[in-house]
Amino acid sequence: MTTAPLSRNEAKELTRRRLLRAALRILDEEGEAGLTTVKVSRAAGIAQSSFYVHFRDKQDLLKSLWHEGGGRLLRATHQARSLSIEAPTDRERFRDAFRIPLESMCRHPELFRISRRVRHDPGSPLAEFAREAEKISRDLLVEDLIASGFTAGTEQERRRVEMIADCLGALTERMAIGHLEGRYPDLEEALDVIIAFSRGYLSLLPRENRA
């Protein structure tokens, strides 16, 4: 069996992905302090000078990690929510829609920690990016909430749906923090509480749209 040789672009993309995987592993194992361009390049098996073909600097590398990880998370969460909207009485699907983002935040603790830190630090070069990412995630949830029956015809209704999305994000994040701090070892227990709170916002659904 022969395989066609990689094109220049394919080879470049392969190296880029190898760098991202190496960076994520280092973050998981050693935390932010371990994340240097020297270490990442060595772990990916490339020369340090080549690092800069792919990323401007460490901040740019972090942005790419979030961009890819966040993109995957958003797609998975959106899909779980769509499945739940299709079958509004299916309790397991409803649970999945909350479990997927919660588990995802806990999967790479250090990446999650850094994202929270930079979002609150106006002096960080990543602050704007982190806030933008939060907005994209909230906007997508707003769309899913509208698909599930919330009305957003007026400005006030739209704002209310945005608040609900914001609150759901805050609950998930707070439970993830508690889990990572070791206070809530069982994610399913945390999920129970998120879902209990969430049943409350369903009372804001227009009556004719309730399951």
Added chain:
Amino acid sequence: MTTAPLSRNEAKELTRRRLLRAALRILDEEGEAGLTTVKVSRAAGIAQSSFYVHFRDKQDLLKSLWHEGGGRLLRATHQARSLSIEAPTDRERFRDAFRIPLESMCRHPELFRISRRVRHDPGSPLAEFAREAEKISRDLLVEDLIASGFTAGTEQERRRVEMIADCLGALTERMAIGHLEGRYPDLEEALDVIIAFSRGYLSLLPRENRA
């Protein structure tokens, strides 16, 4: 009418309070960048060298601001919750118990912003203090939730009540952030959403304790 002259300790406490008030005013008006010991001392009408009689440094001053502001907030919130627990069907008292912490976070935006930033920044000398303050606030809410009928006899029950307290804190904080960012101009609308979510956790109350 004559007034007794101030004792040495009273005079010292008066100056300390004057410094704290000046610092809070500067934070509100100019943000963190304006908070220098020179400016605070001048605004309080004392010599800069005297500043250090009262506070070790700027961090120590910030700690005192939180300590006093946080203490006031906790007492006011605890009182509002107690009044609501006494009259569980009184909707206005229930609302007050959520409104008071929300309004308080919004009253001094810069102080609130700094507290969030340092909590997420392990490198900050105030990180430990901010996390401790968050824990005190959560523990007090846990006690109030138990007073309102939640059981915490087993470890798992106790953890659940802690999660509920944590979630309530997260909702309030997130709505305060949205308000301060200008997205939710009307705090009463934000309060409606917090309360809608909160009605959800009430489903976790043991049935015999529901209002």
